[in-house]
Amino acid sequence: MPVRVVTDSTCDLPKEVIEKLGVTVVPCYINMDNVSYEDGVNITRKEFYERLPHCKTFPTTSAPGIDTFVQTYRRLLVEEGSEVVSIHIANALSNVGNIARLAAQSDEKLKVSVVDSGQITLGVGLIVEAAAIAARAGETLKGILSLVQEKIKKVYSYASLDTLEFLRRGGRMSHVQYHITSLLDIKPILTMHAGHSGMELARTRKRSWEKMMGMVKALGQLSRLEMVHTNAPDTAKSLYQAASHLFPGSATPIFAEVSPVIGAHVGPGAVGFVCEVK
Numbered sequence: 001m002p003v004r005v006v007t008d009s010t011c012d013l014p015k016e017v018i019e020k021l022g023v024t025v026v027p028c029y030i031n032m033d034n035v036s037y038e039d040g041v042n043i044t045r046k047e048f049y050e051r052l053p054h055c056k057t058f059p060t061t062s063a064p065g066i067d068t069f070v071q072t073y074r075r076l077l078v079e080e081g082s083e084v085v086s087i088h089i090a091n092a093l094s095n096v097g098n099i100a101r102l103a104a105q106s107d108e109k110l111k112v113s114v115v116d117s118g119q120i121t122l123g124v125g126l127i128v129e130a131a132a133i134a135a136r137a138g139e140t141l142k143g144i145l146s147l148v149q150e151k152i153k154k155v156y157s158y159a160s161l162d163t164l165e166f167l168r169r170g171g172r173m174s175h176v177q178y179h180i181t182s183l184l185d186i187k188p189i190l191t192m193h194a195g196h197s198g199m200e201l202a203r204t205r206k207r208s209w210e211k212m213m214g215m216v217k218a219l220g221q222l223s224r225l226e227m228v229h230t231n232a233p234d235t236a237k238s239l240y241q242a243a244s245h246l247f248p249g250s251a252t253p254i255f256a257e258v259s260p261v262i263g264a265h266v267g268p269g270a271v272g273f274v275c276e277v278k
Helices: 015-021 045-054 066-079 096-105 122-136 141-154 165-169 175-183 205-218 233-242 260-266
Strands: 003-008 024-026 029-032 035-038 060-062 083-088 112-116 155-160 186-193 196-203 222-229 255-257 271-277
Touching: 003 066, 003 096, 003 122, 015 122, 024 066, 029 045, 029 260, 045 260, 060 260, 066 083, 066 096, 083 096, 083 122, 083 141, 096 112, 112 141, 122 141, 122 155, 122 222, 122 271, 141 155, 141 271, 155 205, 186 205, 196 205, 205 233, 205 271, 222 233, 233 255, 233 271
Parallel strands: 003 024, 003 083, 083 112, 222 255
Antiparallel strands: 029 035, 029 060, 155 186, 155 271, 186 196, 222 271
């Protein structure tokens, strides 16, 4: 392929899709109990979520270094093709894209275009998948970049959190806020679209699901609707059954387990949707 596609491990595309489309994934880092792990390389998602509730200190996450991206770009440009499009988690949420951009700018010989997906988890993945399909079909870099910008406008992500504990641990919620919302059984709904994140609140899991499904319905006609979860496959299947009327077509959706890089901040038990409007 004249254009190769690079992303980071927060994209949450299934392994078989990544391999089939020839996408290169640069792993982010998860730091747990004084040990640093490469996401998906020397720690599995199952291992991470099993250990998460028992960590002595709150896990932290970090982006790959500039050198990692430079080496990746050089390998692809020399061995595989002539241009690279590098698509990453929203800049509003992570520094990964900025580091990728610095890497691309560090060597004028590198023909790399870095894109802020404005998305999270499988929202990044759907954009990456579209770029990779276009690249395999022989589309030019200009055409792929144009396609990606259109996809960014069409992809929305929603997730209902089961617990507020990990937002509190990560410093995104005060102790007072945590105790009040926990007492009232508040379930936050996180939203992401085109680089803009938000939070809606609902009391009880049932109401949060109903509200989230209402948000999806309000988008109008969908071309894709996929599922995401943090170590909660059975809960995700229950949500899928409750929302079956919203799914376009007859294909079974992707059930993507969310990267530990995101899971460390939202905790286990979260479920949600990634949507693409027509």
